[in-house]
Structures are given as structure tokens and as C-alpha cells.
Amino acid sequence: MRASRKWAIAQTSFRILAKDPAPIIVMIAMPLILAAFLKPAMTAQLRAQGFEGANGAAQVIPGLAVMFAFLSTQVATMLFFREHYWGTWERLRAAGASGSDIMVGKAVPLFIVLFSQVTAVFVAGYALFDFRINGSVVALAVLGAGLVAAVLSYAILCVSVFATLDQAMVVGNLGGMLMAGIGGALAPAATMPGWAQAIAHFTPTYWGLRGVQDVTLAGAGLGDIGVPLASLAFFSVVCAVVAGLRFKPTEVKIGTT
């Protein structure tokens, strides 16, 4: 019974996401558009750091993929808050759906959609910008999954903490941008000021990017990405635990801007 509730909510969430694909399409298109402008500068920067023959796509594609994945927290927050706006949140609860049913029913389709988004950026980067993967594709996929889990748990934390869609989206985007910037999504972490490099170690974006570059530039395999993966998992678990403690299905939320 409980599984059927989760499945019903997941199906409905999938349909809602499919009916309005524009935000996800934008989150795939924007990194590719920006990559066209930033790739030459990044090529020079990577070569200056000692990666001879490096292609700027190795920095630009994962960096922008990670940044826009974190900006996709708004897609996730909207999927939750819209239930309040549409008046369907209470109906789900009256139909017996628990907080965890709703969480799982929304998180699973969001995970699949966000993972597809990140994958699409990597694949398009390979096809359009010569984004090369020197290491294991499986390791890259696992890191992508870890990264999406971090994005999703951060989004769910925002949903749990904030009472209005505006608050959740503003803080979600601001936090996402900060983490992306400090983590090295816009420029390699090694080129940033010392204080920023110190903080970077506490961001999931830094570890996600480091893991991806270990695979794409240094040719790492599944066995070499333990630290980045564990860091992403730690961030996800902390966010999920705080969200779980804070989340109240009975809380009234303002689901419109």
C-alpha cells in the first residue's frame, strides 16, 4: 500500500515535470551556450596549470554542469511548493500519503530528471566541445549520481526550512551559486584566493568537480574517486537529516511567488 502511494506520487510528479520541460531544457542549454564563450580562456588556464594539451572543455563542461545542476534546485522546490499552491498537498495527506511517501515520490523522479540533465550536458559537451573522458565512464556516472543526490538533498532542505516558494528559491539559488563559485565551477579552485580555496573543501561542488576532473583529466577509475564520493555523500546525508528533522507535512506553505 505504502509503495503504491509512493509510486502514484512519483508517476504524477513525472507527468508534471514532463508537461513543463522548459526549465530543464534551459538548464541544459545554458551551460552549452556559455561553454562556447568560456572554453578558449579555460584551455589557456588549464595549460598554465600544467595540463599540457588540455582542452578547456575539461573545466568548462563539468563546471557549468555542476553549477546549473545546483541552480536546478528551483525545479525541485517548485515541484514541492506547487502542491501547496494547487491545493493538492492536503489531498495527498488525506489520501493517506505520509511525509516520507511524498518525499520519496517526488525525489525519485527529480533524481532521474536531474541526472538526465547532467548527463545531457556531458554528452553534448563531448559532441560539441570535444569534452574528453580519459578515465572510467562508470566512475563519471557514479560521480554524477552523487552530485545529483547532493543537489536534491540541498533542495529538499530548502523545501523543509522555508515557508514560502520565494524564500526557498532565492536561498536555493544563492546557495547554489555560492557553492558553485567557491567550489571551482566558474574557475579552477587553484586559481582562487587562499580563503576561497580553504572554504572550497566544505562545498560539495569542489569535491564533485575534483572527482569529475580526476576521471576526465587524470584518467581515474571507480576505485580512485572514494574521497570525492564520500564527501558528496556526507553533504547529502547532513542535508537529508536536517531536512528530515525540520520537515513537517502539516506545515502550511505559500506555494506561489
Place this chain on the structure above:
Amino acid sequence: MLAISGLCKSYGALRVLDGVDFTVQPGQILGLVGSNGAGKTTVISIAAGLRTADAGTVLMGPGREATVDVLGHPRRAARLLGLAPQELGVYPMLTVEQNLMTFGQLAGFAAPRARVRAREIAETLGLEKDLAKSASTLSGGQARRLHTGMALMHRPPVLFLDEPTVGADVPARRSILGAVRSLAAEGAAIVYTTHYLSELVDLAADVAILDRGRIAFLDTVAGLLARYARPSVGVVTAGVRPDLPGWSAVARGADVGDVRWEPDPHLLATCSATELVAGALKRLGGDTRLVGIDISPPSIESAFLEITGRALTVDDVHGNEEATDACVA
């Protein structure tokens, strides 16, 4: 069956429910009415397991025995209840069929069974031609029917409909009332809130009036009319204001200078409408012109106002025996 006993709920210092008791048997429609803010939605939210109560019990069951404790096991109770909340709650981006199927599947129906049931519900509510339409394209009345239909998908033995006809046009209202009657005929215990009291007559519902946190009246519509309903009597005059003891000038008439007079509640309680009008006419002097008379039969609205407005108390009726003499004075 639904059995609510001693339900209390406060929001801060505001005591919204102060010991609400009622039961609804299978096949019974109970019209739960009350002024805005009387606590109807709070009762329904608690009974549907969406809010906690400060005290009291809510039991429900599929037959004549109420065994499931809603407050203790809200998710177990969810299988037994259907709720159409006051606020419209549909997925605008999904089709009518997808909206209905979602709630069938939430109740544990496999997709094929949910699809069959969605078509049945759509036919009952006159939405069979709209199954493939996006809910965002529905008219207000169609959306209200869909909203109600989503609560009926799993044939709940206990159904809460919170103002289901708000904003519905005449065909939509007719469809919804027809569906409610059918469900009651199939054995559902239905709690129906509305501000359109005539709907309770159409539904042959029993009436529970919620006032100041308690059930102030609980009986059939006929019982309510017999005990509390009063006719509406008005006399409109122009010119010199007449001396009408026991009557009050309550509002202006249609034209400037006209005055509408209505008998005070104790007169209405003790005299017939014709006696009252005849008495008033006898007291009009030559300088007072009669502009109009209107007499409306006793209505359920007047009974409701009688109870919730405290316009009349038992003491008023029994303490004004002399009023009878004033009917035609």
C-alpha cells in the same frame, strides 16, 4: 459510519471547537452548517486526520460499527475516507483522467482499475467528454466536479465534502448533488458543509448547526423548519412614519423616503404573518401611504439565523405572552 465525540480544538487563545459530538450512519447525509469561522472546516480537517485535536475522539468504519481511531491511526483511516476540501485541489497540468487516476492509485488501485473507475466517476459527474482535457482548460464548474470526483475514486464509506458547490454553475451543482445522493444510496456516510442551505433540502440531509464551537442543533430539515423557521414579513410605507408597536424600521424601501418595517422576533414567533400584516395596516394613518407588503414562507435560512443569530431565545418566547395581543392591535 462516523462517530465524533467531545471534539475540542483551540488556536492559541481562540477556542474554535468546544465539545463537538455527532454521528453519521451509512446512507446518511449530514449537512454541517455554520457561519464563516464557525469551525466546520476544522471539524472536517480533524475528522479526516489532517489536524490534531486537543480532546475528543473520531471513529469511523465501513459499516455500522466505527472501529478505526482516526486521531490515533490517520493513515489507516485514510482508506475509509474521501475528502474534497473547500479549496479547489486539482493538478492543472494533468488531464482529467490523470487527476482521477492519481487518487485511485493512491488508494491502491492498479492502473487499469483506476482507469475504469475514473471513467465511471467522469460519467457520474458529466465529465466523460473531458477525460483527455487538461484540468487547466476546464471551466470553474467542471473543475469543481473534478475536484469532488477525486474524493470518490476509491468508493470511501465515509465522505467529507467541504462546500463542494462553491463557484459551481447550475449544471455542475446538479451533477454534484446527484453524485452525493447516489453515494449515500450506496451506503456512504456523508458530511456535507455548505452555505447554500437549500441544498440540504435537495439532498434530504439531516442538519447539524455548528455555533460557538458546539453543535447547537441536530435534526432533520423538517424538524429544523418546524422548530425554528419563521416567515419573513415586511411592510413598506411612505409619508408620516406610522406608530407600529413591536415593529422596527429596518431599512429604506426602494425609493428615497420609503421605510421598510419588520415585526420584531417575538412577534414573529407568536403571530401569523397575515395577523401581523392586518394589524399593521389597521394602524396606518391617513398621512401614511402603503407602498408594499411582502410575506415569504418560513425558510431554512430563517431557522439558521434564528439559532446562530440568537435573535430568539426560549425565554423570549415564553416571557412575552402579551405579544399575542399585539398581533392585530
